[in-house]
Amino acid sequence: MKMEFFTTDDEVKLGYIDKGSGTPVILIAGYSAPATSWYDQEKVLLKHGYRVIGFDRRSHGSSENPPFGQDMATQGKDLDALIRHLKIEKAFLIGQSQGASSMWSYVSQFGSAHLHGLISVDQTPKMINEEEWPYGMYGLNAETRPTFFDKPLPKPNNLPVNKLIVLMMLMRGPKYLKFDREGTKPLLLDHADTDWRETIRKTDVPALFVAGSESPFWPKEHATASADLCPKGEFAFVEGSGHAVNWECPQEFDRLMLEFLSRVKNTG
Numbered sequence: 001m002k003m004e005f006f007t008t009d010d011e012v013k014l015g016y017i018d019k020g021s022g023t024p025v026i027l028i029a030g031y032s033a034p035a036t037s038w039y040d041q042e043k044v045l046l047k048h049g050y051r052v053i054g055f056d057r058r059s060h061g062s063s064e065n066p067p068f069g070q071d072m073a074t075q076g077k078d079l080d081a082l083i084r085h086l087k088i089e090k091a092f093l094i095g096q097s098q099g100a101s102s103m104w105s106y107v108s109q110f111g112s113a114h115l116h117g118l119i120s121v122d123q124t125p126k127m128i129n130e131e132e133w134p135y136g137m138y139g140l141n142a143e144t145r146p147t148f149f150d151k152p153l154p155k156p157n158n159l160p161v162n163k164l165i166v167l168m169m170l171m172r173g174p175k176y177l178k179f180d181r182e183g184t185k186p187l188l189l190d191h192a193d194t195d196w197r198e199t200i201r202k203t204d205v206p207a208l209f210v211a212g213s214e215s216p217f218w219p220k221e222h223a224t225a226s227a228d229l230c231p232k233g234e235f236a237f238v239e240g241s242g243h244a245v246n247w248e249c250p251q252e253f254d255r256l257m258l259e260f261l262s263r264v265k266n267t268g
Contacts, residue, residue, distance in 0.1 A: 122244075
């Protein structure tokens with residue numbers, strides 16, 4: 001499939017998919033996942049008249065994998081660079097897992113002037129648990145943090161991943177599934193250390209926080225707690241789903257996504 005490319009201010013070539021017309025929706029996949037993983041949502045959004053932009057974050061999918069910029073601040077800057085490159089006036093952002101944290105990094109640095117709204121898919125805004133925040137990653141706290149990511153993480157899904165999505169990812173290009181886990185470990189660690197709660201408190205556009213009820217990473221209540229922080233926040237649980245909600249329960253997620261996008265677009 002055809003990928004488009006642009007170059008960031010620090011000379012990194014980043015890839016993206018850009019299809020359709022209408023209100024832009026930027027899809028941002030999680031840690032290690034490529035833009036091609038949004039196949040189901042891409043298809044549904046195009047059918048409903050949206051412009052779909054699947055973004056391969058730095059070191060993901062078709063994008064270059066530099067040894068520098070492996071931090072969440074750069075993730076937000078890269079998203080801003082994409083929006084500037086495409087001259088987008090206003091868009092929706094949909095981020096899954098670390099892709100959601102990339103959205104908050106963008107908002108924290110550049111505000112919401114170019115946004116209609118955001119959808120966060122199973123990502124707690126603070127991964128390290130504390131007494132007043134019990135909605136972080138299971139077992140991760142200040143004491144366990146130094147060695148926590150030395151061991152493999154649990155399998156992310158609770159339900160089988162839709163086979164058509166996996167097939168289409170392979171058909172779109174196995175080369176986009178390559179991923180440098182060792183080189184991107186600084187990004188993973190910075191992701192774990194960052195707290196987006198204050199950014200969410202200051203976000204003045206609608207935000208939907210979706211949680212898989214059976215996520216192996218964190219309790220589903222992170223979504224309600226996040227919605228409570230956000231002035232225009234709301235939440236939804238997808239029953240039975242693990243972490244990869246848009247892969248495990250695509251029909252239910254698509255229904256939530258389309259309802260939110262339509263309502264916000266028509267009232268904005």
